[in-house]
Amino acid sequence: MLDAPWANLWFRRIGIAASYGLLIALARQVTISHFVLVAGIHLVVLLLVRYRDWPALIVGETLALLPTSIACVGMYGLPWAVLYATPGLVFMAPFVYVLRERWPVLASRGSLNMGALLGAALVLSFVMTAINIGTMFIMTLPADYHLQVDKLATKWVLGNYLGILAITPTTLFAYQLLSGARWRQLGTRLIDNRAVLDSIFLVVPALLLLVWIGLEAPRVRQIAQVAMFLPIVWLAMRHGWQGAAIGGTASSFAVMALMPATNDQQTMQAEAIVAFAISSMMLLGARIGALHQHAEQERMDVRMALALAQRNVHIGEMQLRTTSLALEQIRETVQASFSMMMGRLRHLQPTIEDRSYHRQALVAQDQLFRLADSLYPVSWRERGLPAALREGAIPRALDETGVGYWCDLRGPLSRLSQTLHLAIYRLVVEVVADACAKRNLSEVIVRVRCGEKLGRRWVLISIIFRDTAETSSQVRWDELLPRVMRSTSGMGWAGIRDRAMTFEGDAREHQIANGRRVSMLMLDPITISGI
Incomplete structure (x- = not known):
């Protein structure tokens, strides 16, 4: 196992850099200013990948950005090319490092620190928006181009925030669900999870129906886009933050599927509604999950208390059984002692009247027997x-x-x-x-x-x-x-x-x-x- 190629440190880091660079190159093909999927990928890898592998991620993304940077250096200038080739990971890494050290998002198995995650998503959205605006200021722009900072800032904040919400929570849910599973167990864990099943067989068909309605009837396209938040609410109510995460991802892509143009104002309004729905439902879902976990813990505590009480009952019965057996032994000892005593008395005085003594001994033995039988029935010991x-x-x-x-x-x-x-x-x-x-x-x-x-x-x-x-x-x-x-x-x-x-x-x-x-x-x- 140690001779496997992946066990080599440099081979592993080269593999991480290459695979991540390819992922970024593909994600940038579908990234637009008001739906920045790359921001979600950045946050996910910074949360899940070990610190020592961060340099490999930076190298991989730099290699993915260099071709575009070199091709456009003559058009937009060298400062823009340098800043463009600098991965977003470099700017996000300090904030994510503080987040991981002070407010871990992966609080425990099956739960997230939702406040920390959403707070980080909002902060990183503003950080990346500031970087993008700074890039616009240092790049060489056409003379007739008027830079509208307020509109660009609104689109980039919304795009980064929605991109993080569309990628990060669902990926973290999948990480928690599949963590530690072998290849043969991956399908079983997915099939056994009700949130995944409800999403595949109920939510996805509903979203596809809304997309079809929006494409076939352009007049109701905006209504169909706004209605995309309903699956998020339904899944959050049924499955907590996990449902909200999956529903948010599906709804985000469904909204973008109905986008008629790149900068469509109605699509951005629908995105804002979906982003608000995802945020609120994830907070509510996390609270529902916490309450459910607390209720499960209380039920477990009650079961533990009942088990302890039942064990104490059993221990008490065993003590009664021991006492009953001791009384049985005492009864046999009384009978043997009486027989020995009467035998010696007859030897010393043959004419002694022993019927009263014998009757009293039988009464004492009968009382001992009844007492032992009441504590732990003899018939129980023999036949159940x-x-x-x-x-x-x-x-x-x-x-x-x-x-x-x-x-x-x-x-x-x-x-x-x-x-x-x-x-x-x-x-x-x-x-x-x-x-x-x-x-x-x-x-x-x-x-x-x-x-x-x-x-x-x-x-x-x-x-x-x-x-x-x-x-x-x-x-x-x-x-x-x-x-x-x-x-x-x-x-x-x-x-x-x-x-x-x-x-x-x-x-x-x-x-x-x-x-x-x-x-x-x-x-x-x-x-x-x-x-």
Whole structure:
């Protein structure tokens, strides 16, 4: 790779000078006083090319200007020939150097320092206009030619400014879009960009239609030229400054395509309107882009906060699981210790009555088991969420105390993450406990539905509580409430909604015949790197 010709410093600089000189020679063929495309090319190369390659650019443009300068030296004089052969880069370079060092135009990927760019365009337009007027003063003019400085200055300021707006923003957009892409990726990036697609398939046909109307009906030509600013506004509203840049370039060339004569006054008026539209829409588009970027950052911050909350929920569940396993070990230790103690007591006193001790030990073991099961259900550890919802601590407590319980699970439940599984179980437990606290239910129906939409997996939980007076009065509430409350956070409806909103969902309550229904929607967490 190092042996390639382009790796040679002098070969690269000669290539830059030759290619840039050819570009300037071609651009000057279509440059007129009120549409100076060369000014836009000058600003673009000074913004994008490295400082060490600036001399090569100056040499290349000088070589492109020398033939005309030498051919006309006898007609306009030697001072004019020297100044004409001096590239515009030489006069613009100091201002662009200060701009790049103090107010970088390429602020970040996808955005521009639009104030600095437009300010530089205006300043450079006046600078180049002053150089052009100075050239007119030192050149040898015919005796009958009257120099009208005000008209020339107006045309040159407009021409330089519109030339910069027609070339520079679009080129910078293309540079940001294609920067770092390989040759095979260039087409993909262009096709994937909506601003480019809208410009090619919507704006360009509309401008071609206006050009056709202006050519076929000369009476409405000026109206067609003035209407060229509309695509700029539309693209800016849809795609920010990128759309305004592409629309400005297309509209500028469309206006020039309808120009009947080189110094047509109506064309210059249309150019002034297009230049104003490009400037204002690029400022507005940059502001829209900044607001969009700020909104995207806020959305990302919200997602990061949700991911962090979901991770903390998962960590809390893992801590409960560890605690539950520890309680299980303690229960087994209590059972082993009791058996060892009773064995020694029988050895010392064979006639001892151990049934009361045995009953107390069983009660203690059962309490430890229920506590461990409420923290992290044993059925969950063994058979997962379906078993926990159908046979866990809460279903058993409801069935054993006189409350009917039924659970229906449908959909690809296994595709949901473990974190969402835990959230589903905790929400069901929280909602059931909150309903039991009101002592007005006799039947609980749990329905869980899950699926996938737009790449996000979701789950909908619907819990129906029916109240039949003669049945609810037979429920053993004094036994049920301590058992269900042991598995909840105790925060009630506020805690239920907070847990659902942690997973980008919500919880709602509706009154139905003979009871009420609680519905909860949640989304599967999105994995974010770094969280």
